[in-house]
Amino acid sequence: MNPLVITIDGPAAAGKSTTARAVARQLDCLYLDSGAMYRAFGLKVERLGLSAALDHDLTQVVELARTTTIGFTGPKDDPAVVLDGEPLGDEIRTPRVSELASRVATISAVRDRINELQRQIAARESLVAEGRDMGTVLFPNAAVKIFLDASVEERARRRHRELAARGIELALEQVRSEIEERDRRDRERALAPLVPAKGAIVVDTSGMTVTQQIDAVLKAVETRVSPS
Numbered sequence: 001m002n003p004l005v006i007t008i009d010g011p012a013a014a015g016k017s018t019t020a021r022a023v024a025r026q027l028d029c030l031y032l033d034s035g036a037m038y039r040a041f042g043l044k045v046e047r048l049g050l051s052a053a054l055d056h057d058l059t060q061v062v063e064l065a066r067t068t069t070i071g072f073t074g075p076k077d078d079p080a081v082v083l084d085g086e087p088l089g090d091e092i093r094t095p096r097v098s099e100l101a102s103r104v105a106t107i108s109a110v111r112d113r114i115n116e117l118q119r120q121i122a123a124r125e126s127l128v129a130e131g132r133d134m135g136t137v138l139f140p141n142a143a144v145k146i147f148l149d150a151s152v153e154e155r156a157r158r159r160h161r162e163l164a165a166r167g168i169e170l171a172l173e174q175v176r177s178e179i180e181e182r183d184r185r186d187r188e189r190a191l192a193p194l195v196p197a198k199g200a201i202v203v204d205t206s207g208m209t210v211t212q213q214i215d216a217v218l219k220a221v222e223t224r225v226s227p228s
Contacts, residue, residue, distance in 0.1 A: 003122060003123070003124070003125050003126040003127070004027070004029065004126035004127075004143055004225070005122055005126070005127060005129060005139045005141075005142040005143060006023065006027075006029070006127070006128045006129070006142060006143060006144045006145075006146070006221060007128075007129045007130075007131075007134035007135035007138070007139050007142045007144070007145045007146065007197065007200075008020045008023070008128065008129070008130045008131075008134065008146045008147075008148060008217065009130075009131060009132055009133065009134050009135050009136070009145070009146070009147050009148070009194070009196070009197065009200070010132070010147055010148035010149050010194075011132075011149065011150075011155065011179075011182070011183050011186065011194060012155060012159065012179050012182050012183070012186075013150070013155035013156070013158045013159040013162075013179060014148040014149050014150045014155060014205060015148050015150065015158070015205045015208075015210070015213050016130045016131075016148050017033065017035075017130060018210055018213075018214070019130075019148065019205075019210075019213050019214050019217050020033070020128045020129075020130035021077050021078055022077075022214040023128050023214065023217055023218060023221065024076060024077045024127070024128040025076075025077035026218060027126070027128070027221070028076065028126075029076065029125075029126040029127050029128050030072070030076045030079065030121070030125050030126065030127040030128070031076065031077050031078065031079060031127070031128055031130070032072070032118060032121060032122075032127045032128065032129040032130065033072075033079075033081065033130055033131075034114070034118060034129060034130060034131030034132070034134060034138070035101065035130070035131055035132075036081040036092060037070045037081060037114050037117065037118070038101040038102075038104060038105045038110075038114060039081075039092035039093070039097050039098065039100075039101040040070050040081050040083040040088055040092055041064075041065065041068060041070065041083075041101070041104055041110060041114065042092075042097050042099075042100030042101040042103070042104050043083070043088070043091060043092050043097050043100070044064065044068060044083060044084075045061060045064070045100060045104060046096070046097070046100055048064070050064070051100065054100075054103050054104070058107060058109075061104070061107065061109075061110070062107065062109040062110075065107070065109050065110045065112075065113040065114075066109070066113060068083070068084060068113065069082075069083075069084055069085070069117070070082065070083055070084075070114065070117055071117070071121070072121070073087055074087075090166060093166065094168070095163070095168070095170070095178065098178075098182075099178075102182055102185055102186070105132075105189075106185070106189050106191060108191055111191060111192065115137070115138055118138055119138065122138075122139065129142075132186055132192070132194045133192040133194070134197075135147070135196075135197030135200050136192065136195060136197045136198075137192045140197065140198070143224060143225055144201075144220065144221050144224040144225060145197045145199055145200040145201070146200060146201050146203060146217055146220055146221075147196035147197065147200040147201070147202045147203070148203050148205055148213070148217075149202065149203070149204050149205070149206075150204060150205045150206040151206045152176060152179060152180060152183070153176070154205075154206045154207070155179055156172060156175050156176035156179050157172070159175050159179060160172045160175045163175065201220040201224075203216050203217060203220065
């Protein structure tokens with residue numbers, strides 16, 4: 001029997017991570033956070049002093065992607081991302097790394113490498129894959145494809161609370177502006193733009209509690225996956 005693949009796509013702060021973790025826990029699948037993989041690579045770019053190269057010369061960044069390994073370790077529903085053998089933590093969750101992740105995600109060689117790594121994982125075990133092109137590009141034949149969305153206002157509030165809980169104090173308007181810019185970049189990029197996958201179940205989480213959005217996705221999964 002082939003491993004089960006469930007994809008959950010959507011814009012920033014739509015509730016993908018929380019929901020995907022819970023669904024993975026319920027179904028005993030690996031939670032695959034594709035965004036964490038791009039964040040890890042963005043962090044590597046910054047550590048090596050190559051951030052400026054993203055604006056004028058991608059040669060070094062492209063070569064770096066080809067030799068980078070990224071995986072996961074730890075509990076299935078909350079694994080740590082591993083960059084070249086090094087488990088990472090909250091250092092990949094800063095606004096700066098988020099911005100770099102969005103930028104490196106527009107580079108075809110980086111996407112090709114991370115896509116390759118993700119497909120290798122999916123070939124080994126069942127997973128709930130969360131990101132922006134999981135159902136459209138990575139796993140178009142996934143058993144279940146979900147697209148989570150919410151209003152910009154709701155997503156800005158969620159991200160603002162999340163950052164504050166980690167001790168990162170930013171004005172709500174700045175957070176909203178950054179989300180809007182991320183949305184624009186994700187939806188307008190020529191390479192794997194953010195759109196609902198064909199056959200995806202769209203769930204608007206605006207006004208939903210965390211429990212309600214998790215239940216909505218689990219119900220969607222139940223309608224698409226036959227009992228074993």
